[in-house]
Amino acid sequence: MPHPPLIPVRLGAAAIKRLLALLMLALAAALARAELPPPVLQALAAAQIPASSVAVVVQPVDAPSPLLSHNAGQPMNPASVMKLLTTYAALDLLGPAHTWPTTAWVEAPPVDGVLAGNLYLKGSGDPRFAIEHLWALLRQLRVRGIERIAGDIVLDGSAFAPLDFDPAAFDNKPMRPYNVGPSALLINFQALRFT
Structure with missing residues (x-):
């Protein structure tokens, strides 16, 4: 048809x-x-x-x-996937060249290689600060004449507001690196245990 x-x-x-x-x-x-x-x-x-x-x-x-x-x-x-949102927000707010400095402060200059006062380490939230960076910072202090610290080493994490954080809340394994709370002065992703 x-x-x-x-x-x-x-x-x-x-x-x-x-x-x-x-x-x-x-x-x-x-x-x-x-x-x-x-x-x-x-x-x-x-x-x-x-x-x-x-x-x-x-x-x-x-x-x-x-x-x-x-x-x-x-x-x-x-x-x-949430890391993508966090990364986007950080890049948008801080820019791609942003760094988080960890600085050292002293109360007085060293005398004959001895720092009589305290050494203050102030963190600003560097998520990648590792033991190698701490050693490099200590080498810089030696170059500036500090061979021995007679005072205290004061760790200053005041760049972040205090937070009520329970690292065991997620899975009852508070010592796992993935359960670390926010801190302005992390070292090695807070994966070290000091005793």
Whole structure:
């Protein structure tokens, strides 16, 4: 049976835009219902992670709906994804060249290599301050004539407000490095234990 002849239809620019918008919405809706791609499902299976334990949303910032949505309504632990937000906020507020200085202060200059007063170490929250940096700081003090400290070494973390923090609250393992609370004067990620 022959098809009826096609009748050419002229669509205006507005009608074409509406038609394209409808097609895009239909495509986005279809993709939003799409399951995870087979390679992702295979990788999850190989890692013995059930697909029900994963939530994924892929959506362009300027799009009205996601391209892919899997378990989007399920509450999940955000894990390291939250680091992206923290990093963005830090870069936006502080800038990429920001550093957190750890400084040393003395009450009086040394006499014959001896610092008779206290040495104050003031932290400003350097998250990467490690034992190597402390040794470098001590070498700088030696270069400035301090060979022995007769007073006290005072650690000053006052750059951060005091915080009521329980490192055992998360998993009852307060000595784990990941349970360290915020401090203006951390050394080695607070992974050292001084006795």
